[in-house]
Amino acid sequence: MLSHLLPHLILLLLLSPLLTGIITRTKAVIAGRRGAPLLQLYFDLAKLFRKGMVVSSTTTWVFRAGPVAGLVVPVLASLFIPFGGIRAPFSFNGDLVLFVYLFALARFFTVLAALDTGSSFEGMGAAREATFACLAEPTVFVIFIVLARVSGSLTLDAMLSSLQSHIGHPAAGVPLLLAAVCLFVVVLAENCRIPFDDPNTHLELTMIHEVMVLDHSGPDLALILYGAAMKFFVMGALLVSFFLPPQPTDIVTETTAFVGAMLLLAVAVGLVESAMARLRLIRVPQLLVGTSLLSCFALVLLLR
Amino acid sequence: MTSLSVTPPSPLPSAMQMLFLALACLSAGALLPLVALGRPRLAQRLGVATGLAGGVSGVVAAFSMLISGTASDLALPWTTAGVSFALHIDGLAAFFLLPLFLLVAGAALYGSGYLDATAEGRGAAFHWSFLNLLALNMALVVSAANGLVFLLAWEGMSLSSFFLVMHAYQDPDALKAGRLYLIATHLGGALLIAFFLEAGRRCGSLDFSAFSTLRSLAPPQALFFFLLLLVGFGAKAGLFPLHVWLPDAHPAAPSHVSALMSGVMVKTAIYGLLRMLSFLPPLPAWCGLFLLTLGMAGALYGITLAMLQDDLKRSLAYSTVENVGLIFLGLGLWLYSTATGQATVAALALTAALFHIWNHSLFKGLLFFGAGAVQHAAGTRSISHLGGLLRRLPLVSSLIVLASGAIAALPPLNGFISEWLLLMALLALGQAATGGTAVLFLLLTALLALVGGLVLLTFSRLAGLVLLGEPRQRGALGHAPPAAMVAPMLVLALLCVGVGLIPGVPLKLLRGAATLVAGTPAAVVLPFGPLWGFCGGLLVTGAALLVFIAHRRAAAGDARRPTWGCGFLRPNARMAYTAGSFSELAATTLLATPMQPVVSATPTTCLFPTRAAFAREAPDPVLERGLAPFCGQLARRAYLFRKLQAGKLDIYLLYMFLATTLLLAWAMVG
Numbered sequence: 001m002l003s004h005l006l007p008h009l010i011l012l013l014l015l016s017p018l019l020t021g022i023i024t025r026t027k028a029v030i031a032g033r034r035g036a037p038l039l040q041l042y043f044d045l046a047k048l049f050r051k052g053m054v055v056s057s058t059t060t061w062v063f064r065a066g067p068v069a070g071l072v073v074p075v076l077a078s079l080f081i082p083f084g085g086i087r088a089p090f091s092f093n094g095d096l097v098l099f100v101y102l103f104a105l106a107r108f109f110t111v112l113a114a115l116d117t118g119s120s121f122e123g124m125g126a127a128r129e130a131t132f133a134c135l136a137e138p139t140v141f142v143i144f145i146v147l148a149r150v151s152g153s154l155t156l157d158a159m160l161s162s163l164q165s166h167i168g169h170p171a172a173g174v175p176l177l178l179a180a181v182c183l184f185v186v187v188l189a190e191n192c193r194i195p196f197d198d199p200n201t202h203l204e205l206t207m208i209h210e211v212m213v214l215d216h217s218g219p220d221l222a223l224i225l226y227g228a229a230m231k232f233f234v235m236g237a238l239l240v241s242f243f244l245p246p247q248p249t250d251i252v253t254e255t256t257a258f259v260g261a262m263l264l265l266a267v268a269v270g271l272v273e274s275a276m277a278r279l280r281l282i283r284v285p286q287l288l289v290g291t292s293l294l295s296c297f298a299l300v301l302l303l304r
Numbered sequence: 305m306t307s308l309s310v311t312p313p314s315p316l317p318s319a320m321q322m323l324f325l326a327l328a329c330l331s332a333g334a335l336l337p338l339v340a341l342g343r344p345r346l347a348q349r350l351g352v353a354t355g356l357a358g359g360v361s362g363v364v365a366a367f368s369m370l371i372s373g374t375a376s377d378l379a380l381p382w383t384t385a386g387v388s389f390a391l392h393i394d395g396l397a398a399f400f401l402l403p404l405f406l407l408v409a410g411a412a413l414y415g416s417g418y419l420d421a422t423a424e425g426r427g428a429a430f431h432w433s434f435l436n437l438l439a440l441n442m443a444l445v446v447s448a449a450n451g452l453v454f455l456l457a458w459e460g461m462s463l464s465s466f467f468l469v470m471h472a473y474q475d476p477d478a479l480k481a482g483r484l485y486l487i488a489t490h491l492g493g494a495l496l497i498a499f500f501l502e503a504g505r506r507c508g509s510l511d512f513s514a515f516s517t518l519r520s521l522a523p524p525q526a527l528f529f530f531l532l533l534l535v536g537f538g539a540k541a542g543l544f545p546l547h548v549w550l551p552d553a554h555p556a557a558p559s560h561v562s563a564l565m566s567g568v569m570v571k572t573a574i575y576g577l578l579r580m581l582s583f584l585p586p587l588p589a590w591c592g593l594f595l596l597t598l599g600m601a602g603a604l605y606g607i608t609l610a611m612l613q614d615d616l617k618r619s620l621a622y623s624t625v626e627n628v629g630l631i632f633l634g635l636g637l638w639l640y641s642t643a644t645g646q647a648t649v650a651a652l653a654l655t656a657a658l659f660h661i662w663n664h665s666l667f668k669g670l671l672f673f674g675a676g677a678v679q680h681a682a683g684t685r686s687i688s689h690l691g692g693l694l695r696r697l698p699l700v701s702s703l704i705v706l707a708s709g710a711i712a713a714l715p716p717l718n719g720f721i722s723e724w725l726l727l728m729a730l731l732a733l734g735q736a737a738t739g740g741t742a743v744l745f746l747l748l749t750a751l752l753a754l755v756g757g758l759v760l761l762t763f764s765r766l767a768g769l770v771l772l773g774e775p776r777q778r779g780a781l782g783h784a785p786p787a788a789m790v791a792p793m794l795v796l797a798l799l800c801v802g803v804g805l806i807p808g809v810p811l812k813l814l815r816g817a818a819t820l821v822a823g824t825p826a827a828v829v830l831p832f833g834p835l836w837g838f839c840g841g842l843l844v845t846g847a848a849l850l851v852f853i854a855h856r857r858a859a860a861g862d863a864r865r866p867t868w869g870c871g872f873l874r875p876n877a878r879m880a881y882t883a884g885s886f887s888e889l890a891a892t893t894l895l896a897t898p899m900q901p902v903v904s905a906t907p908t909t910c911l912f913p914t915r916a917a918f919a920r921e922a923p924d925p926v927l928e929r930g931l932a933p934f935c936g937q938l939a940r941r942a943y944l945f946r947k948l949q950a951g952k953l954d955i956y957l958l959y960m961f962l963a964t965t966l967l968l969a970w971a972m973v974g
Binding site (some may be wrong): 052053054055056057058059060061062064068071072075076092093094097098100101102104105107108111112114115116117118119120121123124126127128130131133134135137138139140141142145148149152154214215223282285292296299300303304 | 691692694695698702705708709712713714715720723724727728731732734735738739742743746747749750751753754756757758760761763764765767768769771772773774831844847848851852862863864865866867868869870875877879880881885886887888889890893894
């Protein structure tokens with residue numbers, strides 16, 4: 001539905017940095033602090049876009065391509081996801097494959113941009129990102145398969161907008177809930193949140209994503225931060241569509257419910273971050289493999 | 305016995321005419337360099353010119369055949385052999401001939417810049433002669449319409465490629481690789497000879513046109529033929545676990561030969577399998593399941609070992625094992641869904657396999673050409689020693705980045721299209737099935753996603769460490785690749801992008817081949833339409849450009865400083881991440897013990913550092929732990945028979961006497 005393209009993009013571009021603000025605020029409130037303003041990321045982006053850049057003398061065009069891919073890919077991927085009442089602007093049979101491989105495109109360039117600096121620190125982050133993705137990607141596929149089996153469709157738009165009518169159903173409810181749990185873990189892992197990664201620390205040897213973008217500065221860093229916020233928004237939108245109200249109402253109510261659910265998701269992530277410590281690095285693969293197994297279990301439950 | 309269908313050669317159809325021209329050029333190319341044996345530069349020029357002419361006219365022939373869609377035959381009487389020298393090109397043959405001739409032309413041009421004729425001496429003439437001979441025989445394998453012609457061309461292909469692998473015969477590694485290749489390819493060849501003899505006996509003729517009587521075979525015999533073909537062709541195609549020769553042979557050969565072997569030679573075996581399967585009766589569903597299990601296992605195994613290799617070309621060779629596994633996965637899915645009567649999925653799976661054959665020829669050819677350029681420029685193939693080539697060779701390195709993206713199936717490049725088709729076939733099978741079957745196919749989907757993740761890891765490691773950062777060790781610096789080496793790479797890169805952006809065109813071209821293989825019209829329409837590339841590509845480039853422009857403006861006052869040195873005062877390139885360290889986390893967390901790389905290190909024990917050594921290798925587990933010990937045992941047993949060879953004349957006379965007596969007795973009884 002191409003008519004939904006404009007509101008879709010406006011929602012994504014304007015709202016995504018707010019979620020990061022909400023997560024930070026939640027963590028601050030729990031810790032008893034006042035915290036940064038909710039709109040802090042908007043200020044940061046505006047400031048960074050006006051700044052100059054320091055670029056490593058080792059780097060090439062690949063280094064500049066990383067942030068661009070990190071920004072463009074979430075926008076493109078979002079076009080296949082419905083945002084509540086706003087249906088996906090594009091959809092075709094099998095677009096779920098494109099969705100997954102688009103994120104692989106972003107990862108490819110982020111990893112290469114990290115390796116372009118020649119720093120062993122960033123090489124370390126790049127290796128971790130590529131390795132953990134090998135574990136997260138099959139889980140995403142299994143979750144999509146569960147959704148496809150439940151809805152009988154292979155388009156993301158149809159899969160996600162029909163979920164609400166299935167989740168109350170006894171045969172599909174439990175697998176769907178398990179899939180939602182797995183998806184929540186994947187959202188945390190893919191967006192570098194605690195317990196996988198701590199977005200607040202750059203200089204710890206155990207970091208993944210933050211390590212890779214260490215040498216980016218100025219507008220490049222702004223692109224990365226904005227891209228990361230949008231990636232969280234897109235993957236969050238996947239998760240949120242499990243829990244939207246079942247009866248289709250008018251577009252405004254549905255979209256409001258969607259936005260509300262997204263804000264709640266941000267609060268939930270903030271709560272997880274306040275309650276948990278980051279996992280030791282050797283535990284991360286174990287958690288990811290466990291999630292894959294859980295998603296397979298959901299599939300078996302559904303097909304039994 | 306033989307039916308000689310002699311057509312006069314003068315009014316040849318145009319596609320056949322062009323093919324004949326191509327074959328003539330390549331035959332000339334096999335002989336002419338030898339005439340100029342003492343003058344290496346002239347020999348090289350002759351070899352390149354004939355190879356290029358043959359390749360280009362072959363591309364025209366295959367392309368016109370694919371467009372017109374009419375099959376054409378050529379049959380010349382060949383009285384000495386008692387058969388007719390029959391050629392037949394149809395949609396399927398032309399489908400395989402197109403990438404074949406494309407890479408032959410590319411390899412000829414590339415080789416003219418890659419090989420230094422004066423340094424090679426007399427070797428240059430032999431190299432070019434064998435290269436053209438390999439091209440000629442590959443083309444004959446694909447266009448043969450007679451079992452004898454096929455087998456002769458098959459053997460010619462094996463031998464000429466063996467001599468090309470042995471190009472650096474002074475190197476003990478190359479000798480070992482060549483020996484392994486010779487053994488493996490002939491073990492497979494023996495089974496093919498058995499197949500053709502048996503099929504020829506049953507049909508009364510070795511002509512493929514007579515093979516249609518095989519369709520009335522009883523199921524057990526058909527199954528026997530299927531297994532013969534699978535092992536015979538699988539050994540050549542690099543089907544797991546018969547792939548053991550491949551990772552040794554491809555790195556040993558010069559890069560343009562590796563590109564030819566990896567890009568098209570292994571595919572001729574897939575052609576043979578498809579062609580022969582079209583003569584056999586429909587196979588049961590479990591054959592498909594067997595084939596797709598082997599394919600999936602090969603894909604996982606190949607990419608895992610590709611991830612661990614330090615040698616650039618060895619890593620690419622293992623990636624060929626992975627891609628061949630994906631092709632066989634597609635073929636297995638096709639066999640299975642045909643046997644279970646799911647025509648739409650069958651068409652999808654077959655198209656995926658065929659599309660991937662083309663795609664793999666394009667990006668693997670490009671990657672091997674690129675690896676040769678890297679070796680030329682840096683003087684080493686070890687990923688741990690390379691680095692920083694993108695600044696020295698911007699164009700070639702950017703093309704390698706592109707090819708890495710294509711092989712990792714990133715949209716909007718060509719690899720994505722076949723990966724999408726394959727995943728859709730799996731998902732469609734899983735959607736339609738119930739219970740355990742559904743779980744099987746859906747878990748295969750997840751495994752394919754895992755393979756995709758590992759491919760991304762392997763190729764971001766390859767491109768990132770070879771091309772980016774700083775050189776990890778100062779080696780002997782060679783020269784930048786000449787235009788003759790870059791031009792074929794550019795063509796292949798353009799095709800990778802073009803096929804990805806406009807997948808409808810190649811999809812239409814391979815429809816004829818799919819129909820011939822499936823026996824029924826097999827049309828697959830991409831739901832995103834042939835124009836998705838235009839929309840998607842425009843969107844991507846438009847957005848990327850916009851951001852880039854905004855960027856440029858903002859970055860007018862960029863400062864260039866060295867990379868932050870992690871707190872070291874004098875960081876140097878030897879502290880950078882290496883090939884081993886990049887894949888270490890994946891190796892320790894994802895791999896089972898038998899697949900782990902073998903590490904030999906001297907531990908530091910005392911306070912003051914002493915001389916230490918560290919080495920990490922990832923040998924082939926199937927070869928090292930399975931086949932090599934088994935063959936060793938076999939050889940030790942076989943030594944027992946040496947006692948028969950006593951070296952004494954009287955014993956040999958006794959043998960002869962016994963043999964004569966036995967034969968006489970047999971003759972009298974029989």
